[in-house]
Amino acid sequence: SQTIHQWPATLVQPVGSPLSLECTVEGTSNPNLYWYRQAAGRGLQLLFYSVGIGQISSEVPQNLSASRPQDRQFILSSKKLLLSDSGFYLCAWSVGGGTDTQYFGPGTRLTVL
């Protein structure tokens, strides 16, 4: 069966510090991968998605970036965090090749102080 991991689970970072969040998927090949952010009391905002290694589509211009160095690994990064980057970051995967159900990882709760 497929599983999706995210780490860390929680993170407290000062403004201006760098960020690296990691997501890995097991049990499937060539998945579509997604990064979402959910601000407190808000809906899910799609940040990036990837249909393959090195292929990243950005939905929202901001100070975040994403990379997919391996088939089942998706990384979200920032060089300098802003207060507004605080939120619940969720990685999701779906079967590649079209629109299909997305399955979410446990998320990383980021607080920028």
Next chain:
Amino acid sequence: RKEVEQDPGPFNVPEGATVAFNCTYSNSASQSFFWYRQDCRKEPKLLMSVYSSGNEDGRFTAQLNRASQYISLLIRDSKLSDSATYLCARGYGQNFVFGPGTRLSVLP
């Protein structure tokens, strides 16, 4: 108009009640629709997929009305454990758009 809209609630219902949520979408080319359940401070978990006119799973029934561009979720015989936020989502290609969610509280 937002792509996917939901009444944020909260819907406060007694145990055993039947409750229904609607979700409207604006992109008529949407191919697939989903209902997710999200508990407080947890990730969304798939509740139901809605690919055609409707889907039923136990106490949960989802319906799709393409002409009026909405999907609905009906929960019968509500349990305390049904208390959560329910998110609807519509898909088109790799593009997934989620609604803001509807909060449900089932009261004893």
